[in-house]
Amino acid sequence: MSRIISTFIPLLNKEIILKALDNLEVNYILKDEKIVIESKYYGFLKKENNGQYLISGDEEVVGSNFQKLLVNEYKKIEEDIKIQKEKEKIELEKKIYIEKKKNEIYALSKKNGYSVKETNNNGEIKLVLIKRTY
Numbered sequence: 631m632s633r634i635i636s637t638f639i640p641l642l643n644k645e646i647i648l649k650a651l652d653n654l655e656v657n658y659i660l661k662d663e664k665i666v667i668e669s670k671y672y673g674f675l676k677k678e679n680n681g682q683y684l685i686s687g688d689e690e691v692v693g694s695n696f697q698k699l700l701v702n703e704y705k706k707i708e709e710d711i712k713i714q715k716e717k718e719k720i721e722l723e724k725k726i727y728i729e730k731k732k733n734e735i736y737a738l739s740k741k742n743g744y745s746v747k748e749t750n751n752n753g754e755i756k757l758v759l760i761k762r763t764y
Contacts, residue, residue, distance in 0.1 A: 636686040638678070639697060641704050646711070647675065647683065650703035728755065 641647050647665065651658050657668040667673040673687025685697065732748075735757055739746050744759040 634686060635689055636684055637697070638682045639675075639685050639701060641675075641683050641701065642681050643708070644677070646704055646707050647700075649707050650700055653703050653707070654699055732757065 644665075648658075651665070651667075659666050659668060661674075663677060665675040667675075667687065673685065675683045675685050678684050690696075732755065736746055739759050744761045747758040747760055749756045749758070
């Protein structure tokens with residue numbers, strides 16, 4: 631006879647938990663607010679009022695090895711998401727900087743009597759100053 635164990639795990643995001651379970655190839659179903667683990671053993675994860683998830687089930691499901699695997703996979707996915715968001719932020723800042731510099735060049739060239747010819751070659755912007763003299 632197996633015993634039922636309940637313990638809190640430091641996981642807060644349901645989508646990341648589901649992705650971690652998928653990556654670990656654990657079968658589960660969503661039932662109300664619970665994530666029910668489908669295996670030969672019984673187990674489920676349920677979000678509590680404090681935002682953390684409570685994992686309950688047979689010792690084999692809730693055992694420290696499964697918890698460690700789940701928490702480690704969760705942290706890995708969370709870190710990947712954080713890195714991706716940082717890359718997107720850097721890319722956005724780069725675009726804003728380029729647009730700002732381009733506008734400064736246009737304004738300065740117009741002030742000094744130049745026109746600007748812009749070419750875009752595979753993402754590389756080239757600005758050529760043109761001054762017509764007669």
